[in-house]
Amino acid sequence: MPLKWSFTVVSSHFSSVQASAIAEQALTANFLNQTLTLKTGSNYNIKQTIVRKLPFIIILILVFSFKSQIYSQSIILNRNLNWTKSVKKIKNEQINKNKALIYHLLRFKNANYASRKDFLPVYDELIALNSEKYSVELRDMQFVVLTSDEKKLFTKNQIPFKIEYDKEILYQRKAPHLSISVFPFKQNVQNGEIYKLTSFKIVLTEQSSSTKTSKTKSFNTLNSVLSSGNWVKIKIQESGIYRISFNELENLGISNPQNLHIFGNGGSMLSYSNEDEQPDDLSEIDILVKDNYILFYGDGTVQWKYDSLNQVFKQTMNLYSDYAYYFLSSDYNNGRDNKIKSELQSTDPTTKTITIFDDFAYHEIDSINLIKSGRLWVGELFDFQTEYDFSFNFPNLVAGNSLSLNSSLLARSPISSSFSISFAGAVFNSSFSSVSYDYIATYATHKNENFTTSSPSGDLINVKLT
Known part of the structure; x- marks a missing residue:
C-alpha cells in the first residue's frame, strides 16, 4: 500500500x-x-491582509453558433443553469420486475444523466466552431449552496474540490465543433460544503500561430553574468532569509564582502509550457548589508501558492532538484545598486490588529x-x-x-x-x-x-x- x-x-x-x-x-x-x-x-x-475569493463553473447539451460577445480573438458565451425541484425517477430491478427503485434527481433544463452512474446531472454542450484551434476557459462562475434536502442526495466522496469538465473537438459534416461536458458541483476543501453552479461564461480564444509567437520571449542576453570574474556557488533547500558573515564570505574566496552581488532564479520548477516566459540568465538578488554580515532572501524548492478556488494554500515541490543554487561574487559590477534601503516607520494609524x-x-x-x-x-x-x-x-x-x-x-x-x-x-x-x-x-x-x-x-x- x-x-x-x-x-x-x-x-x-x-x-x-x-x-x-x-x-x-x-x-x-x-x-x-x-x-x-x-x-x-x-x-x-x-497589517491587514485581504484575500479575494474566486467562484466556480459548468455546462449543457445544445448546438450554438457564435452569436455572442467578441473581444479581440475571444468569443464569450454566457450560460445559465436553471435549477428546478428534484424529481423522482422509478426504475425496475432486473432481478425482480415487481420491485421498483425510486431515485431523487437534481434537475436543470437539458441536464444529462447518461454519463454518470450516480444519477447526478451533467451539463453538455456542442458548439460550432470555424476552426479547431481554440482554447477553452470557464470564467465568472456563480454558485449557490445546496439545500438540506439536496445534500441528502450526495456523499462527499462523489464531489471534487473544484469544477471538473471535459472537452474535445468533434467533426459534423466536416465542420469542427467543441464538445464540452461539465460536472456542476464542487466541494469546499475546508468545511465540506457542497455548491452547485448557477451561471458562468465559456471563453473561446483562437490560438493562431502569430499569437503563439507573440507570447514567446525573445532571448537577448549575449553573455551570462558568470562569463567573467570569480564566483562562488552555494545551495539552499528552504525558502527564508539567509545570513552570511563577512568572515564566511572571505573564507569562501570573496575578496570584498562589502561589494557582494548575489544571482539566482530560486528553486521553483520551470514551466512545462514553452510559451511561458523564462529568464535567459541569472537574476540579481537585493541584499541587506550590516556591520559584518549580509542578509538575503533565498527561494527554496518548495513553493506555496494560494488556491483561491478551494480557499487553501498548497505546496509544490521541485521534482528535479532538492536544492536551489545561488552564485556570489564581489568582482561583478553592472552599476546597479543591489542594496536594500531602510524605510521610515509609517505614521498612518493602524487599521486592524491581527493576532492569529x-x-x-x-x-x-x-x-x-x-x-x-x-x-x-x-x-x-x-x-x-x-x-x-x-x-x-x-x-x-x-x-x-x-x-x-x-x-x-x-x-x-x-x-x-x-x-x-x-x-x-x-x-x-x-x-x-x-x-x-x-x-x-x-x-x-x-x-x-x-x-x-x-x-x-x-x-x-x-x-x-x-
Missing part, C-alpha cells in the same frame, strides 16, 4: 487547517510518500516511481512495517480551531483495501477499490479526501497512518 502524503493544518481567524496526502497500496509492496502541511495560530501584530495567522508544514519523501515513468513518486514502504507516526510542532497553537487534513491517496491492490488515519486525536478511514493487474489496466486508484477536526491544546500535532 504505497502512499504519498501531504498535510496542512490551519488555525486562524478562518478557523481552518488543511492537509493533503497521497497514498499507494499494493498487497506485497506498500509505500508511503508523505507531505504534511499544518497551519497554526500565534500572537503577532501585522495561518502556518504550514509538510513531510514528503520522493524515493520510488511505481511505473518507472512520469512525475508521481512515493516514499515509505508498507510491508513489514505497517504503521507510521508523524509529529509537527507549532508554537502558540490556538486550541479549538478547525484543523483540516486534505489527503490525496493512491492505492494499488487486487482486493479492496483501506487506511486508518489518526489526526490530532480523531480517527478517519480511507477505503480503496481493487484494481486489475492487467498490463493495460489502470495502475492504481486515486482519491482526494478532506478530514477536519479541532486543534488540540499544546503545540504538537500528531498524525498516525496504519
Whole structure:
C-alpha cells in the first residue's frame, strides 16, 4: 500500500487547517510518500491582509453558433443553469420486475444523466466552431449552496474540490465543433460544503500561430553574468532569509564582502509550457548589508501558492532538484545598486490588529516511481512495517480551531483495501477499490479526501497512518 502524503493544518481567524496526502497500496509492496502541511495560530501584530475569493463553473447539451460577445480573438458565451425541484425517477430491478427503485434527481433544463452512474446531472454542450484551434476557459462562475434536502442526495466522496469538465473537438459534416461536458458541483476543501453552479461564461480564444509567437520571449542576453570574474556557488533547500558573515564570505574566496552581488532564479520548477516566459540568465538578488554580515532572501524548492478556488494554500515541490543554487561574487559590477534601503516607520494609524495567522508544514519523501515513468513518486514502504507516526510542532497553537487534513491517496491492490488515519486525536478511514493487474489496466486508484477536526491544546500535532 504505497502512499504519498501531504498535510496542512490551519488555525486562524478562518478557523481552518488543511492537509493533503497521497497514498499507494499494493498487497506485497506498500509505500508511503508523505507531505504534511499544518497551519497554526500565534500572537503577532501585522497589517491587514485581504484575500479575494474566486467562484466556480459548468455546462449543457445544445448546438450554438457564435452569436455572442467578441473581444479581440475571444468569443464569450454566457450560460445559465436553471435549477428546478428534484424529481423522482422509478426504475425496475432486473432481478425482480415487481420491485421498483425510486431515485431523487437534481434537475436543470437539458441536464444529462447518461454519463454518470450516480444519477447526478451533467451539463453538455456542442458548439460550432470555424476552426479547431481554440482554447477553452470557464470564467465568472456563480454558485449557490445546496439545500438540506439536496445534500441528502450526495456523499462527499462523489464531489471534487473544484469544477471538473471535459472537452474535445468533434467533426459534423466536416465542420469542427467543441464538445464540452461539465460536472456542476464542487466541494469546499475546508468545511465540506457542497455548491452547485448557477451561471458562468465559456471563453473561446483562437490560438493562431502569430499569437503563439507573440507570447514567446525573445532571448537577448549575449553573455551570462558568470562569463567573467570569480564566483562562488552555494545551495539552499528552504525558502527564508539567509545570513552570511563577512568572515564566511572571505573564507569562501570573496575578496570584498562589502561589494557582494548575489544571482539566482530560486528553486521553483520551470514551466512545462514553452510559451511561458523564462529568464535567459541569472537574476540579481537585493541584499541587506550590516556591520559584518549580509542578509538575503533565498527561494527554496518548495513553493506555496494560494488556491483561491478551494480557499487553501498548497505546496509544490521541485521534482528535479532538492536544492536551489545561488552564485556570489564581489568582482561583478553592472552599476546597479543591489542594496536594500531602510524605510521610515509609517505614521498612518493602524487599521486592524491581527493576532492569529495561518502556518504550514509538510513531510514528503520522493524515493520510488511505481511505473518507472512520469512525475508521481512515493516514499515509505508498507510491508513489514505497517504503521507510521508523524509529529509537527507549532508554537502558540490556538486550541479549538478547525484543523483540516486534505489527503490525496493512491492505492494499488487486487482486493479492496483501506487506511486508518489518526489526526490530532480523531480517527478517519480511507477505503480503496481493487484494481486489475492487467498490463493495460489502470495502475492504481486515486482519491482526494478532506478530514477536519479541532486543534488540540499544546503545540504538537500528531498524525498516525496504519
